[in-house]
Amino acid sequence: MNVLLGQSGALLGSKSGSPLYVNLGNVCSGSNPIWSGTKTWGDVYPCNLNAGSIVSAGVLFSLTAVVVGAVLHMLLLRWPKGDETQAWGARMNKLSTLIKRGGAALFSSMAMYTMGLAIFVFLLILVIFSSRAASDATDGIRVAAGYIIAVVLCLGIVLISVNNAGEAFTRAARSAMQMGGVSGSLRTAYSSGSVSGMLTIGFVLFFMCVYYLFMSLGRSRDAYSQYGNKCNLAGVFCGQTLGWRETTGFVYGVTTVTIMVRGMAGIFAKAAEVGSELIFKLEPDQAADPSRNPASIADQTGAVSVDAAAMLMDLIETVLFIVFAAEVLAQGHAPRMALPIWCMSATVVSGLAAYGFVRCSNAQVATVGERYRNMMWGLRIALYVCAIVNIFVFAIATGILYRGYPSRFGGEKEGWYFFSCLLLGDIASLFVWEANSYFTATATSPTRSVAAAGITGAATMFIQGTGVGLISLLPTGLVLMLLIISCGAIAGQYGIAMGALGFVSVAWFVVAVACLAPVTYNADESCNQSETAGVRETTVSLFLCGESCASESRAWSSAAAVLAGFSILAAFKQEAGLGALMMGGTESDSASEGIMFACAVAGALTPLFVAGINVLAIGKGPALLRRFKMATMEIFSKRLANPLRKYRFWDAEMKAAVAACGELMDIAGEIVQRYKERNTEEQIRQDTGIMAHILRTPYPSDKARNADVVTMLLAGHDxxxxxxxxxxxxxxxxxxxxxxxxxxxxxxxxxxxxxxxxxxxxxxxxxxxxxxxxxxxxxxxxxxxxxxxxxxxxxxxxxxxxxxxxxxxxxxxxxxxxxxxxxxxxxxxxxxxxxxxxxxxxxxxxxxxxxxxxxxxxxxxxxxxxxxxxxxxxxxxxxxxxxxxxxxxxxxxxxxxxxxxxxxxxx
The missing domain is CATH 1.10.630.10 (Cytochrome P450)
Known part of the structure; x- marks a missing residue:
């Protein structure tokens, strides 16, 4: 009988085929007959890795992120705000003060209720983990301490992000007023998001690593043995069997704040937005004056709280879930435990590199659309730089951790299997971002189709938007399926977690652009309310850029959440003893779970895709009406009352009008054909409707019949x-x-x-x-x-x-x-x-x-x-x-x- 040691397929067994049980004391502390030579396991890599070396890169780069974020925040505060000597500057600074004051009030309410819940959960965790300690009597206080630390930390992050967004938008608006302000305003707004990204990822990564060290203090190597003194998978692979499972308290804390912030901030933002819109519609003379319209301030505060705080916490929760799942799936194997932390450090390096590439042309282009495209192109370059730098950092981390790795445990090739999964996740992240960019950019056909549907009213626009949104899930779903199947085939469940980690390796960039939206929104609103002349084209372009980035980051975050969910599910199965990598399992069992997860994605995607097709089919009727209206408009605008004008073949306008007449006849023909396809001849004979009457009536030609249909469409037009x-x-x-x-x-x-x-x-x-x-x-x-x-x-x-x-x-x-x-x-x-x-x-x-x-x-x-x-x-x-x-x-x-x-x- 062979004993399966890991997902890479490395086996440890006796030559005679009889069962081989390894005593943990011999494996981790003394001489062992399997190892040749005089060295003990504790002296040989990877057993000489300890908790400090596993998280060393995380601590170093997280502190780097915090320092850089703090410096950048100080530089941001030094950039000029509104000019107090001018009316618009004083008005804009007043708006900033009011929004920050509103954000502080909202944060106080959220913190009060969140801390109330957190104290209750803290006591609950303390009692449960103290009474059912997994290793020693300190489990309760350790897990509960991690929970409350995470809650306080995340509330501090929310406060920083809200404050930062309130400070940044006036500076972005001021940058838009400078000569060539397109690039300057984009860079200022992105700097604000980068500050939030640097401080958030830095603080979370640092405290997570420190908390892991705290959880490992005083633990024996055998503390988490699942199988007594028989083959402990983690113990065989390294001399330290460490307690990532009990870092769940930290994860619970982040989740608590995420739920509370998303719920309270989301409700506040929508209520404020509705109130602001109602006042704008019912009291238009007061809507533009924030001193008489507090709902406007509440609306802008809500934008900051939802986009800058709630979205930020969503992303951090997703990243933390994936890291936690990867650590649990590592089963105490030191290089596998170190790899997620070291790769998360890559987000710091790649984020700094991407920040240097965020810029766009300063040419004074003519239209809002051209400015918008310039800004989006600058952000796209930064994204690709971020992804490319990640690949290099992944390769360096893998090379360091798996250099000289014993072949009996899988050898160096195991590390490159995991690197392949990281690489696939990084590439998949780019594909998902580009797919969502296609469905949300202003110049692409899906967005234009939604805008065109508005010609016939809000209902048709909603139908088209819903259909396009449902269809947009298809490319993202396919990419996720391919990623899960590929990583599962390469490295099993741990490989899927590594693929997910590679996917979220651009998290710094996504956090920065997610926090871009409230800054750009408030910058445009403040310029509008402050009546600053000659700036709106730039700030509107900046606003469009921020809204597109917000949509793309939400879609990307949802895809990352799917991967995080599957990673957590795999970790749960393993801890519950349900996974394929149990004693007696096979590697093919683990790889097949990738296909199972992919099928789950396909199962969830299929009804949504079918619903999208059906919704778009519903919109085909209004689409005909939309074509009809446009053709009618073309005819009326060219005044074809004189029948001889249609023979002016040299006149481009007349040719367009004549073509529109032909379009009307084609539309009528389509309506007639669809009616025939849906009804039998007997139904047409019995139908008393006007379309049936037209079909029953003999006409000299189909053209004459279509002309009567056009008459019925035109008659009573609105x-x-x-x-x-x-x-x-x-x-x-x-x-x-x-x-x-x-x-x-x-x-x-x-x-x-x-x-x-x-x-x-x-x-x-x-x-x-x-x-x-x-x-x-x-x-x-x-x-x-x-x-x-x-x-x-x-x-x-x-x-x-x-x-x-x-x-x-x-x-x-x-x-x-x-x-x-x-x-x-x-x-x-x-x-x-x-x-x-x-x-x-x-x-x-x-x-x-x-x-x-x-x-x-x-x-x-x-x-x-x-x-x-x-x-x-x-x-x-x-x-x-x-x-x-x-x-x-x-x-x-x-x-x-x-x-x-x-x-x-x-x-």
């Missing part, structure tokens, strides 16, 4: 909704008319029951209000109404319109002719019998729905909808006009930008 909006605008402008209308409605329906058509017959003043709105703001304001007179018409001046000619009448100006005070909203002109304008108005000159045999077939429905909507709204709300509309034309006359502040009426 006219009802726009008409209701114009009525509300006029009522908000004229409160006396609003009160008069409400009095009529209350008299007809005093109990505010649901309105019926019978009730609406008794509201003549409402009819006058609606007619007056149609006169001032006809839905088809610019589209010409075509008429043909049945007799010659003398229009004066010797001019006659002959019988049968075509007269094009533009409604909006025509309905203002021949009446007194035509631009005023006077509903009484329609109901006052003594009004001289009444006759002119009723002589068929006012035809919002047309007349004759071609009258609008939706006239009765539209009238009922408008009357019921206006009656219901007016009875319940008072209205004030917060923002005057502009007359936007998009097929129909739209009150663009109109904002009405509704309040419940007083009784």
């Amino acid at each position: 006219t009802t909704g726009f008409s209701v909006a114009w009525i509300l605008v006029e009522l908000a402008r004229n409160p006396n008319i609003l009160r008069k209308l409400r009095a009529e409605l209350d008299a007809v329906n005093p109990k505010m029951l649901p309105w019926t058509l019978e009730m609406l017959k008794n509201t003549p003043y409402q009819d006058s209000v609606i007619k007056e709105t149609f006169r001032l703001w006809p839905a088809s304001a610019l589209g010409p109404t075509l008429r043909s007179p049945d007799r010659d018409i003398d229009i004066g001046g010797g001019k006659v319109l002959p019988k049968g000619c075509i007269i094009a009448c533009v409604p909006k100006p025509a309905l203002r002719m021949g009446i007194a005070d035509p631009d005023s909203f006077i509903p009484e002109r329609w109901s006052d019998p003594g009004n001289p304008d009444l006759e002119a108005l009723e002589q068929m000159s006012h035809m919002p729905f047309g007349a004759g045999k071609r009258v609008c077939i939706g006239q009765n429905l539209a009238n009922a909808e408008i009357r019921m909507a206006i009656a219901s709204i007016v009875q319940r709300f008072d209205m004030t006009l917060a923002h005057e509309p502009t007359t936007d034309f998009f097929g129909s006359l739209k009150p663009g930008g109109a904002k009405i502040k509704p309040t419940f009426r007083e009784y």
